[in-house]
Amino acid sequence: QSALTQPASVSGSPGQSITISCTGTSSDVGSYTLVSWYQQHPGKAPKLMIYEGSKRPSGVSNRFSGSKSGNTASLTISGLQAEDEADYYCCSYAGGSTLVFGGGTKLAVL
Amino acid sequence: QVQLQESGPGLVKPSETLSLTCTVSGGSISSYYWSWIRQPPGKGLEWIGYIYHSGTTSYNPSLKSRVTISRDTSNNQFSLNLRSVTAADTAVYYCARIGGGSWDFDCWGQGMLVTVSS
Numbered sequence: 001q002s003a004l005t006q007p008a009s010v011s012g013s014p015g016q017s018i019t020i021s022c023t024g025t026s027s028d029v030g031s032y033t034l035v036s037w038y039q040q041h042p043g044k045a046p047k048l049m050i051y052e053g054s055k056r057p058s059g060v061s062n063r064f065s066g067s068k069s070g071n072t073a074s075l076t077i078s079g080l081q082a083e084d085e086a087d088y089y090c091c092s093y094a095g096g097s098t099l100v101f102g103g104g105t106k107l108a109v110l
Numbered sequence: 111q112v113q114l115q116e117s118g119p120g121l122v123k124p125s126e127t128l129s130l131t132c133t134v135s136g137g138s139i140s141s142y143y144w145s146w147i148r149q150p151p152g153k154g155l156e157w158i159g160y161i162y163h164s165g166t167t168s169y170n171p172s173l174k175s176r177v178t179i180s181r182d183t184s185n186n187q188f189s190l191n192l193r194s195v196t197a198a199d200t201a202v203y204y205c206a207r208i209g210g211g212s213w214d215f216d217c218w219g220q221g222m223l224v225t226v227s228s
Contacts, residue, residue, distance in 0.1 A: 001171050003154070036214035038155075045204060045221050046155065051214040089155050093213040097160075097168035099145075104154040 004029065004090055004102035011108040017078040020105045022090030023071060028100055030071040034093035037066055037075045040104075041086045049088075050075060077107075085109040112137040114205050114219035122199075122226050128192040132205030132219060139163055139186050143208035145215065146179060146190045148201040156201075160208060161188055195226045 005023040012018040022029065022037075029035060033053045038046035048057055050066035053073060063078045073092070077084055090102040118130035132144070145160040159169035161179045169177050173192070181188040192199060202221040209216030 032213075034213045036212075038215070045218040046215070047218075048209075048214055048216050051209065051216070052212045055212075057216065091155075091157070091214070098170065099157045099213060101147075101155040101157060 001094055001098060001100055004092060004100055006088075006090060006102040006105045008103075009106045009108065011110055012077075012080045013110050014080050014082065016080050017076060018080060018107065020075045020077075020088050020090075020107070022073040022075070022092075022102045024073075024092055024094075024100070025071055028092040028094040029068065029073050031095065032093045033068065035066065035068060035073040036091045037064075037073075038089045038091065039084075039086045040089065046089060080109050082109050112207060112217050114207065114217060116203060116205050116219045116222040118222065118224070120222070120224060122195055122224060123228050124196055124226055125194055128190070128195050128199060128203075128224055128226070130190045130203055130205075130222065130224070131187050132189070134186045134188075134207075138183075139181060139188060140183055142210070144179075144181070144188045145206050145208050147204045147206055147215070148199075149204070149221075150198075150201040158190065158192075158203075197226050200224065200226045 037050040040046040054066040094100045140163045146158040176193045178191040204221045205219045206215040207217040
């Protein structure tokens with residue numbers, strides 16, 4: 001069970017859109033629509049932003065959206081705001097009642 | 111609203127057992143799946159394992175030989191035991207709830223730093 005692959009960092013200017021990719025295999029991301037995304041600010045616990053690939057929990061801004069194609073899931077943040085600067089992690093069900101996280105992506109809002 | 115709180119020793123000696131407890135308030139552990147996740151300083155998240163209210167467990171294959179997760183329904187708590195620890199087990203340990211059948215972590219504790227050092 002290997003960690004999902006995310007870019008180490010992405011950046012964007014306020015108002016722009018960015019996309020963070022999360023690449024797995026046919027055993028995890030490619031086989032299930034059970035990808036979730038988390039936002040983590042420094043010193044804080046992660047917060048669920050997207051579940052089941054594209055669904056938003058109550059209270060999460062509609063600027064956050066998720067999608068999947070093949071073995072790669074993606075998180076898109078539109079209308080970037082300074083408060084979006086954080087680390088983002090994807091997570092996928094990996095079969096056999098196991099879960100696997102991505103390595104994390106640091107988002108800088110320039 | 112469900113709240114989770116980790117507790118236990120913040121310092122553990124190498125080769126000993128790391129033991130943490132997660133106390134759940136505002137809801138019963140007699141439903142849902144309950145999980146442990148850790149994050150070494152400056153690094154990413156790692157899923158450790160989960161327990162269902164029935165007692166069924168599942169663990170990360172890389173940690174399976176050293177991990178036991180148990181639950182105490184009478185006190186609405188679940189616990190983590192990680193045996194034979196080394197410095198590589200130094201991390202912030204989070205407990206979290208797995209939401210329904212969607213296999214996501216919808217509620218998290220604040221996290222607790224555990225340092226492995228003599």
